[in-house]
Amino acid sequence: MAIVNVSDQDFNVEVEKEGTVLVDFWAPWCGPCKMIAPVLEEIDQEIGDNVKIAKVNVDDNQETASRFGVMSIPTLILFKDGEPVDKVVGFQPKDALKAVISRHM
Numbered sequence: 001m002a003i004v005n006v007s008d009q010d011f012n013v014e015v016e017k018e019g020t021v022l023v024d025f026w027a028p029w030c031g032p033c034k035m036i037a038p039v040l041e042e043i044d045q046e047i048g049d050n051v052k053i054a055k056v057n058v059d060d061n062q063e064t065a066s067r068f069g070v071m072s073i074p075t076l077i078l079f080k081d082g083e084p085v086d087k088v089v090g091f092q093p094k095d096a097l098k099a100v101i102s103r104h105m
Helices: 031-047 062-067 094-102
Strands: 020-026 052-057 075-080 083-089
Touching: 020 031, 020 094, 031 052, 031 094, 075 094, 083 094
Parallel strands: 020 052
Antiparallel strands: 020 075, 075 083
16 A cells, blocks of 8 residues: 545544544655655564555644644554544654554554
């Protein structure tokens, strides 16, 4: 599966549905966000069949970011069947992110 960019307008359609979705709240100027992007690409290649990865640019989609209490970035929220079930703030190595995902599979 490819990583998808999600906006305030299509967040419900892309994220709040059946299945597992990892949402990366990020911004283009954020250093740690740039560091985590290739990690998310690797996770998508390894387990993308089991988890969808979505990215929300907080500068362009402030409504969604505030709705989920995103105060610093990167913030990654894992959704299971439309409900937030886990949250990670700051850069995390791939193994740590995969562990968060696997807890909810």
